[in-house]
Amino acid sequence: MGDSFGKGHHLHLIDGSAYIFRAYHALPPLTRKSDGLPVGAVAGFCNMLWKYVSDDHGSHAPTHAAVIFDHSAKTFRNEIYSNYKANRPEPPEDLRPQFPLTREATRAFNIACIETEGYEADDIIAAYACRARDAGGRVTIISSDKDLMQLVGDGVEMLDPIKGKPIGPDEVFEKFGVGPDRVTDIQALAGDSIDNVPGAPGIGIKTAATLIQEYGDLETLLARAEEIKQPKRRQTLIDFADQIRISKRLVTLDCDTPLDVALEALEVRDAEAETLLGFLSEMEFRTLTARVAERLGAEAPAVKSAPPAEAPPAPDLPAIDTTIYETVTTTEMLAKWIADIHDTGHVAIDTETTSLDEMQAELVGISLATAPGRACYIPVGHVEGGGDLFAGTARVDGQLTSDEVIAALKPALEDDSVLKILHNAKYDWKILARHGIRMAPLADTMLMSYALNAGSHNHGMDEVAERYLGHRCIPIKDLIGTGKAQVNFAQVPIDRAAPYAAEDAEVTLRLWQHFAPMLPPAGVTTVYETLERPMIPVLAEMEMAGIRIDGDTLKRMSNAFSQKMAGLEDEIHGLAGHKFNIGSPKQLGEILFDTMGLTGGAKGKTGAYSTSAQVLEDLAAEGHDLPARVLDWRQVSKLKSTYTDALPTYVHPDSGRVHTSYSIAGAQTGRLASTEPNLQNIPVRTEEGRRIREAFVAAPGHRLVSLDYSQIELRILAHIADIPALKQAFKDGIDIHAMTASQMFGVPVEGMDPYVRRQAKAINFGVIYGISGFGLARNLRIPREEAQAFINTYFERFPEIRAYMDATIAGAKRDGFVRTLFGRRINTPEINASGPGAGGARRAAINAPIQGTAADIIRRAMIRMPKAIAGQPARMLLQVHDELVFEVEEGAEDALIAVARQVMEGAADPAVHLSVPLVVDAGIGQNWAEAH
Incomplete structure (x- = not known):
């Protein structure tokens, strides 16, 4: 135990329960790979603690610190008021096993971990704060909880851990309209629906503040309630005086709470590397383990987590060493690298540019890697720091020109016998295409990761390098900075740019060596080779064409x-x-x-x-x-x-023209997403939304042609769920929504009321997305009971759909993923969770094979399209969900439609023989609205 606590000492009290719930709700679910234990809240909690111990608190640095937790739901307040916190929902099931782990985490960080049976964390915080203040010390409560604001005053302040802002008397007054000493009076009147503190009915914070400001304190107010002029308010205070006094007892924190650990024992202690790293590695927090080990100057222990897809044993390779890379500055050096490319038959490539906009970015350098430990950087566009780039600013001496490098590399990068390996290849493909190089054949490690693990994690290079190679890449911000001080990559000195750029090429090569053997055993080789990799040049050409x-x-x-x-x-x-x-x-x-x-x-x-x-x-x-x-x-x-x-x-x-950018590895179902600008989300159900499409126009002498799959997801559902009535209707070309209405409601198709058809349409499409009775009621603006009756009738009429849903959910729970008809694997990591997100996970699993198959079909059509329309005066410009938009010379529209429709309607063949026909609607116009 240290010296007695007193003047000059500073106590930090961390609200551990608030940390836990903030971590749980702020982060997506996470399970430990080795055994499926939920650890998302623990991960967030540890990151918050690590930030706390790593921060320089300056003049607010603690001499003593503790993390305070709630012990259990029942406390002495339940004896005062039996319904206290009665409305609080039970913690989510996946959070419960994480509570004890957060205590373990606190102890692993060597911070005092305190909880007391029968008392809330707020009472323990209050007791420590009062005793530390009375002993002459300072106290900082790290929390933004309003219930703790009654403690603020001389020697005690609060600190919002997220905003990093102190909470003093002024901030308390701003929130409650009174000083800290009257906060409990306000809370007693206003009550608290979350904690089920009853308060005074009809009196909120503002009214309570007005009353306390006028009468001084709660007891004076209640004693003089007869004087209040407003009748309803007066009667409320008279009738509910006892309830208000009980409420004040509930909200007043107990500074006399017994403390099991003395103040003196809360001295700040440094974390012990072995204990902390052991806990973090046991939790399988790879990133934080490496970060902590680096800061503590210790060796990071092995983290035993395995990637989601089964991986073969990793080759025994030396660690990546960024100090050994070569900077290519002469044609002779470049010639040796080109010879090496031809000798190995493959090369990993990465480009460095001045912008993320591929259509305007200037080339700054190219990095190459041909083997682990063998990589280089070829600078071409570095400039002296400061000034406007490429506008009279002097180029750094000793660089080859971009024209020299492009001319030398072009034969190798277009050689069919040399495999070009990239991460997010579409970006670099467009950069080099603007310089006259059309790279082929390609391998894309981002798309390999996506094919293997869609839905499990993001697929950016830094994340997959750390996850699969155990390597932390040099952060780009270390080179270019952030905020107003950020510079352009062209302004980064070459000696600092080279290790960063060449590292990207070597990491890409190693990821390729890691992922390529994983594709066959995971059953996704065909998906990667036929649905992912071939999309790169197709989308790149569309994006470069623009509209x-x-x-x-x-x-x-x-x-x-x-x-x-x-x-x-x-x-x-x-x-x-x-x-x-x-x-x-x-x-x-x-x-x-x-x-x-x-x-x-x-x-x-x-x-x-x-x-x-x-x-x-x-x-x-x-x-x-x-x-x-x-x-x-x-x-x-x-x-x-x-x-x-x-x-x-x-x-x-x-x-x-406008050049949108498509994300191939965005949605886990395989649907494409577009950004800068987003053309996928233009509303089409409203008149105003449809009018936006009028602004997208054809070039002079050209027309826009739109080809759109008709009800493709319903057709896929009919096939996958094997629904005879729906399949026959599609084969016969019957209005599917009218047919559904007829089957459900017993009305003839001929002369059907449009409103009845709309109801059936809403159900048809709603079922695909797992719509609930509540959701359908809102969409149709009918009573919930009526909507649920519609859904029940639907499943009675089409029992095959319910069977499909049950089988899909069972398979997802068993396997952890579902597949499209073409074999795309869509992981369902939350399918076995319980709580509020469980329904959404089940709905996503039901919909994924349907939406994913539709996405695969249009991908297959897009991949075949360039060859099919070659020679025609037309080009493909946009893809929006189930629609393709082309620009074609006037007079050639019908010929294009005939070819494109044939490609789209036959896109599933021969891989999948659908038992329903695919139908494509076509339209022509001077603008997109007319064509669609």
Whole structure:
């Protein structure tokens, strides 16, 4: 035990329970690879503790510290009020086994770990804070919990661990409208729905603050309640005085809580490397283990985690050494590397550029690797620091020119006998294509990782290098910095750029050596070779082609949207009775639930009401006009900001076209996603959304052609679930939604009420996504019971769908993944979890084979398309879900449609023989809206 605690000492009290729940909700689920133990909250907790012990606290550095935990749900407060915290839900099942592990983690960090049976963590914190303050020391409570704010005062402050901001008397007054000494009075009046503290009905924080400011304290207020002029408030305080006093006892922290560990025993101690690293490696936290080992100057223990897909034994290779790479500065040195490429028959490549925008990035250098430990960097565009790049700024001496390097490398990079290995090959392919090189054949380690482990983790180089090679790459921020001080890669000195760039090439080579043998045993070789790798040049060519947009059309739309928003604002303000900021969720929530008194208001952690789209849709479904108009306003506002205002900023200065970028390894189902700009999410169900497509236009003398799969996911469902009625309907070309309505509701197809057909359509598509009765009720704006009855009838009529769902969920739980008809493996890591996310995991597993198969089919069509339309005056520009958009010379539209339709409708063959036909609708127009 150390010296007695007193003046000059500083105690840090960490709210451990808050750390745990913040870690659990902030991070995706994580399980220990060796045995499936949930450890996501432990991982987040350890990262937060590591940040805490690593930070330089300056003048606030602690001499003593402890992490305080809740021991159990039942405390002395339950004896005061039996319903205290009665509404608190049980912790999620996957969190429960992590509670004891967080205590182990705290002890592994060599920080005092304290909990006391029958007392809450807040009471223990209060007792330590009071005793430390009384002894003459300083106290910092690391938490943002409002219940602890009553302790703030002389010698005691709080620190928000996320924002890093101190919480003193001023911040307490800002939150409660009173000083810390009156916080419990406010809480006693306002109550707390989370902890089930009853308070005074109808009195919130603001009203409570007004009352306490006027009367001084709670007891004075209750004694003089008869003087209050407002009748309802007066009667409430009189009728509920005893309840309010009980509430104050519930919210007042107990500074006399017994302390099992003396203040003096909380002295700060350095972590012991062996203990801490042993715990972290046991948890299989590879990244944090390496980081801690580096900081402590210790050797990181082996982490026994295995990657999700079964891997063969890794070759016994030396560690990556970034000090041995060569910087190529002469044609003779470059010639030796090119000879080495031809000798080995493969080369890993990476480019360094001035931008992430492949269409405008300038080439700064190229790195090559032909074997582990053999890599180089070829600088071509490094400039002296400062100034505008490539605008008169002097090039660093001793570099070959980009023209020299490109000319020398072109034969090898286009040689069919040399395999080019890259990570995220599409980026480098486009960079080199702009310099006249069309690389082939290709291997892409990002796509290998994606084919093996879609849904298990991200596939960026840094993450997979650390996960599979146990190697931490040099962070780019170490070279270019961050924020306002960030420089361009061209300004990085060559001697610092070379190790970083060449390391990327060697890491890529080693990942290829690691992943390539894993593909066959995982059963994904065909997926990688036929659905992933061939997409690289197809998408690259589409992105480079781009599409024209009409700026004048967008400007007119933007003006029209502004006018519509202004009209909606006037209408909303009229319904509310006064003006307010419609874009402020806080103000909108207060209007809906405080001023208008609508039901369904729920406050989040910030204390503000939720005004999410779902909340507003539910209110609108109940017939309330204001939330319905706000939804309209939000939709128009988003269209304006995201598209009509933003799209012109994406026009390339040279091509005059918009060049989106597609992510091949984004969605785990194989669906493509587009960014910069995102053209996948343009709404098509609303008139305003459809109008956005009018701004996408064909070049002069050309037309746009759209080909779109008709109801492809329903067709795939009919095949996979083997539903005779649906399969026959598709073969006969019957209106599937009308047929479903007829089967379900017993009405004839001829002369069917459109509303009945819409109901069947909503169910048809909803079932694919595992829609619930609640969700269908909201979509159709009908009672929940009626919606659930529709779903029940649907499953009675098509029992094969229920059988498919049950079998798919069972398989996913057994295997940990599902597959598309083409063999794409989609991992389902959360399928065996319980709690709020379990339903979503099951719905995703049900939908994945259907949506994934549809994605595979359109990929197969896209891969075949360039060869099929070669020689035609047409090119493929866009892919949006089930649709392909082409630009074709006027007069050649019908010929293109005939060829493209044949490719798309036959895309599943010969790999999969669908028992239903694929049908493609086609359209032609001067703009995308007309074509679609």
